[in-house]
Amino acid sequence: xxxxxxxxxxxxxxxxxxxxxxxxxxxxxxxxxxxxxxxxxxxxxxxxxxxxxxxxxxxxxxxxxxxxxxxxxxxxxxxxxxxxxxxxxxxxxxxxxxxxxxxxxxxxxxxxxxxxxxxxxxxxxxxxxxxxxxxxxxxxxxxxxxxxxxxxxxxxxxxxxxxxxxxxxxxxxxxxxxxxxxxxxxxxxxxxxxxxxxxxxxxxxxxxxxxxxxxxxxxxxxxxxxxxxxxxxxxxxxxxxxxxxxxxxxxxxxxxxxxxxxxxxxxxxxxxxxxxxxxxxxxxxxxxxxxxxxxxxxxxxxxxxxxxxxxxxxxxxxxxxxxxxxxxxxxxxxxxxxxxxxxxxxxxxxxxxxxxxxxxxxxxxxxxxxxxxxxxxxxxxxxxxxxxxxxxxxxxxxxxxxxxxxxxxxxxxxxxxxxxxxxxxxxxxxxxxxxxxxxxxxxxxxxxxxxxxxxxxxxxxxxxxxxxxxxxxxxxxxxxxxxxxxxxxxxxxxxxxxxxxxxxxxxxxxxxxxxxxxxxxxxxxxxxxxxxxxxxxxxxxxxxxxxxxxxxxxxxxxxxxxxxxxxxxxxxxxxxxxxxxxxxxxxxxxxxxxxxxxxxxxxxxxxxxxxxxxxxxxxxxxxxxxxxxxxxxxxxxxxxxxxxxxxxxxxxxxxxxxxxxxxxxxxxxxxxxxxxxxxxxxxxxxxxxxxxxxxxxxxxxx
Amino acid sequence: xxxxxxxxxxxxxxxxxxxxxxxxxxxxxxxxxxxxxxxxxxxxxxxxxxxxxxxxxxxxxxxxxxxxxxxxxxxxxxxxxxxxxxxxxxxxxxxxxxxxxxxxxxx
Numbered sequence: 001x002x003x004x005x006x007x008x009x010x011x012x013x014x015x016x017x018x019x020x021x022x023x024x025x026x027x028x029x030x031x032x033x034x035x036x037x038x039x040x041x042x043x044x045x046x047x048x049x050x051x052x053x054x055x056x057x058x059x060x061x062x063x064x065x066x067x068x069x070x071x072x073x074x075x076x077x078x079x080x081x082x083x084x085x086x087x088x089x090x091x092x093x094x095x096x097x098x099x100x101x102x103x104x105x106x107x108x109x110x111x112x113x114x115x116x117x118x119x120x121x122x123x124x125x126x127x128x129x130x131x132x133x134x135x136x137x138x139x140x141x142x143x144x145x146x147x148x149x150x151x152x153x154x155x156x157x158x159x160x161x162x163x164x165x166x167x168x169x170x171x172x173x174x175x176x177x178x179x180x181x182x183x184x185x186x187x188x189x190x191x192x193x194x195x196x197x198x199x200x201x202x203x204x205x206x207x208x209x210x211x212x213x214x215x216x217x218x219x220x221x222x223x224x225x226x227x228x229x230x231x232x233x234x235x236x237x238x239x240x241x242x243x244x245x246x247x248x249x250x251x252x253x254x255x256x257x258x259x260x261x262x263x264x265x266x267x268x269x270x271x272x273x274x275x276x277x278x279x280x281x282x283x284x285x286x287x288x289x290x291x292x293x294x295x296x297x298x299x300x301x302x303x304x305x306x307x308x309x310x311x312x313x314x315x316x317x318x319x320x321x322x323x324x325x326x327x328x329x330x331x332x333x334x335x336x337x338x339x340x341x342x343x344x345x346x347x348x349x350x351x352x353x354x355x356x357x358x359x360x361x362x363x364x365x366x367x368x369x370x371x372x373x374x375x376x377x378x379x380x381x382x383x384x385x386x387x388x389x390x391x392x393x394x395x396x397x398x399x400x401x402x403x404x405x406x407x408x409x410x411x412x413x414x415x416x417x418x419x420x421x422x423x424x425x426x427x428x429x430x431x432x433x434x435x436x437x438x439x440x441x442x443x444x445x446x447x448x449x450x451x452x453x454x455x456x457x458x459x460x461x462x463x464x465x466x467x468x469x470x471x472x473x474x475x476x477x478x479x480x481x482x483x484x485x486x487x488x489x490x491x492x493x494x495x496x497x498x499x500x501x502x503x504x505x506x507x508x509x510x511x512x513x514x515x516x517x518x519x520x521x522x523x524x525x526x527x528x529x530x531x532x533x534x535x536x537x538x539x540x541x542x543x544x545x546x547x548x549x550x551x552x553x554x555x556x557x558x559x560x561x562x563x564x565x566x567x568x569x570x571x572x573x574x575x576x577x578x579x580x581x582x583x584x585x586x587x588x589x590x591x592x593x594x595x596x597x598x599x600x601x602x603x604x605x606x607x608x609x610x611x612x613x614x615x616x617x618x619x620x621x622x623x624x625x626x627x628x629x630x631x632x633x634x635x636x637x638x639x640x641x642x643x644x645x646x647x648x649x650x651x652x653x654x655x656x657x658x659x660x661x662x663x664x665x666x667x668x669x670x671x672x673x674x675x676x677x678x679x680x681x682x683x684x685x686x687x688x689x690x691x692x693x694x695x696x697x698x699x700x701x702x
Numbered sequence: 703x704x705x706x707x708x709x710x711x712x713x714x715x716x717x718x719x720x721x722x723x724x725x726x727x728x729x730x731x732x733x734x735x736x737x738x739x740x741x742x743x744x745x746x747x748x749x750x751x752x753x754x755x756x757x758x759x760x761x762x763x764x765x766x767x768x769x770x771x772x773x774x775x776x777x778x779x780x781x782x783x784x785x786x787x788x789x790x791x792x793x794x795x796x797x798x799x800x801x802x803x804x805x806x807x808x809x
Contacts (some may be wrong), residue, residue: 055726056726084726084730086726086729086758086759086760086763087726087760144763146763146766146767146770147795148766148795148796148798148799150798181789182793186793187793190793248789248793249759249790249793249794252758252759252790253758253759254759254762254790254794257759257794257795257796258793258794258795260795261793261794261795264795
């Protein structure tokens with residue numbers, strides 16, 4: 001006999017809605033037969049009202065005060081039947097004490113966003129100023145799982161084989177020069193996939209795409225009258241919702257599908273997707289900031305507060321998320337699991353990750369439970385976890401970040417050393433040797449591997465590569481803070497003139513220095529990361545902190561691809577070279593090298609003899625391995641001369657059945673890359689002033 | 703703008719001729735017309751969108767719903783969809799579920 005199940009039928013009618021007690025998990029909204037299950041946590045709240053809206057209507061469709069007997073522990077949950085999934089929007093009102101000195105900021109007048117909201121309305125189009133008179137700015141909506149992934153899954157490329165390309169969704173294609181149809185959007189990146197493939201990168205790292213408010217702290221530049229935005233978006237409103245204003249289809253509410261389409265198409269092209277995620281603070285700011293969600297749900301749980309109830313500010317942005325509280329830790333874990341499973345995301349880069357290792361009073365933990373949970377999570381087990389291993393509160397953990405064998409790090413020391421060596425600073429040769437081989441001084445002692453080190457010379461924070469070789473000082477006037485914002489420790493050199501110049505000698509030197517930087521980066525062990533546009537000389541006109549600029553200063557100028565085509569082709573050849581040479585991607589510090597040569601050795605102008613003294617500006621490295629399938633030796637020799645005079649380098653001896661081939665010579669402005677590389681029979685080479693040469697070996701034909 | 707839907711039965715296909723906008727309010731009508739068909743046995747479905755200016759996300763989901771109910775070997779044609787509708791379908795990844803044609807002659 002077929003009995004109709006009754007366990008999904010409504011049990012009550014409240015405020016005209018048919019309802020029944022809900023399931024406390026999962027948090028947020030989920031589909032159950034015939035209805036939607038709503039679940040929200042508040043430990044100190046005294047009552048909870050579900051507020052329902054119709055999408056196009058300002059006033060609520062109805063409000064359901066969730067009965068006390070629907071609460072289990074600290075979780076209110078309710079199933080509501082007969083709602084139109086496409087049309088319904090929702091929020092919560094939580095009652096409770098308003099006593100900031102005790103950490104409580106409840107206000108039942110406010111409608112609060114669901115912290116687990118997967119789609120938001122209210123910021124559908126980028127840069128359209130919202131109606132500030134509305135109390136409920138970000139309305140939670142229901143997301144669907146009906147996207148056709150066509151068999152896609154995360155790519156799981158080995159860490160050591162990645163070449164990461166960091167980009168800002170809007171900046172990448174917003175310029176007219178991008179030539180794409182959907183400028184400044186996820187769909188715009190999709191249109192540029194053939195370009196990324198041609199360049200040869202196999203991972204993109206997207207600056208924040210969780211819903212943020214570009215109008216947060218927005219202001220008008222006092223001198224220029226231009227509007228300044230929260231452009232980069234390092235301030236999360238909703239951890240589960242993709243930014244609608246980055247979607248060409250955002251005004252149709254289809255940002256989820258557009259973003260998934262981007263991921264699917266990138267995967268088809270062999271490119272992984274890494275998200276830059278910001279869990280250290282939220283968009284709610286400090287005492288003066290808006291109450292969007294967490295503040296009104298359970299302020300004391302979600303934020304680190306001083307004993308007087310003020311917000312700790314380890315992030316430099318107003319508040320600090322209380323990440324090692326078990327409830328918040330689960331939110332972070334749920335969030336990452338959701339992006340990994342629902343969006344097929346391949347990895348995450350954690351902004352100011354050291355904050356995630358602080359206890360609720362701000363002290364660094366030796367064994368931070370959040371970092372451990374993430375490292376051993378079954379769903380995240382093949383996701384890349386990358387830490388920005390410092391915070392704005394003075395914790396600097398490059399090399400000591402609690403890694404649990406899983407975490408890799410943005411290696412800030414690689415950046416600083418490579419920059420100093422590049423401009424010819426004294427006393428850099430020794431440290432440069434550490435950086436080139438994957439920073440064993442930082443990562444070998446604790447059993448980690450070279451790919452723990454994300455090597456980079458430039459990133460969104462600081463100068464672009466073209467600016468690094470064109471400016472001695474930052475020029476941040478456009479940010480409206482009298483050039484006081486942004487770092488001063490740029491280790492940059494303008495090559496003889498500050499900023500734009502028509503001096504052809506200086507211009508050529510800048511191109512060469514850019515090539516030198518990329519040459520070192522692509523021949524170092526570890527995982528290289530390049531900043532969007534650096535491959536063709538993108539400039540921000542000396543601005544080293546363009547976090548608030550939505551203008552051509554930030555946007556990639558694609559016309560440079562043609563005018564700097566030699567740099568582009570050089571970079572493309574270098575990336576391809578890295579992919580061809582397993583010896584550059586060895587991911588063990590105890591690797592034995594090839595049959596006749598060590599894995600990584602250092603040389604000076606004379607093989608096997610490095611001048612380690614402070615005034616030395618020459619360093620060469622030779623990396624080797626035997627190829628797994630053929631047993632043929634793979635070897636790359638890189639000679640760098642950062643002195644202002646040319647220097648002769650004798651080449652190291654190699655077995656007689658191999659010969660050298662010269663692949664790159666940045667000192668040769670006409671042909672800095674050679675394809676096919678000519679066989680090189682001399683015993684040495686004159687490396688030009690401030691130049692890099694790169695050789696490979698090839699078996700002699702018998 | 704109101705939506706009218708005319709259903710015609712062909713030999714192996716069904717054609718839905720839509721006129722008006724498929725927005726949040728009218729999408730349920732499209733969905734109910736679709737669910738009334740025997741989708742799980744339908745070889746070919748044609749949606750004539752020549753008289754439609756706007757299809758909301760709810761409307762697109764109704765179309766995806768129909769395709770997922772139909773047999774794997776079946777085809778779903780969108781006829782004469784406006785450029786904007788085609789663009790939305792393309793950038794949100796729904797394009798591979800449907801066949802986009804300009805007129806019924808192309809089928």
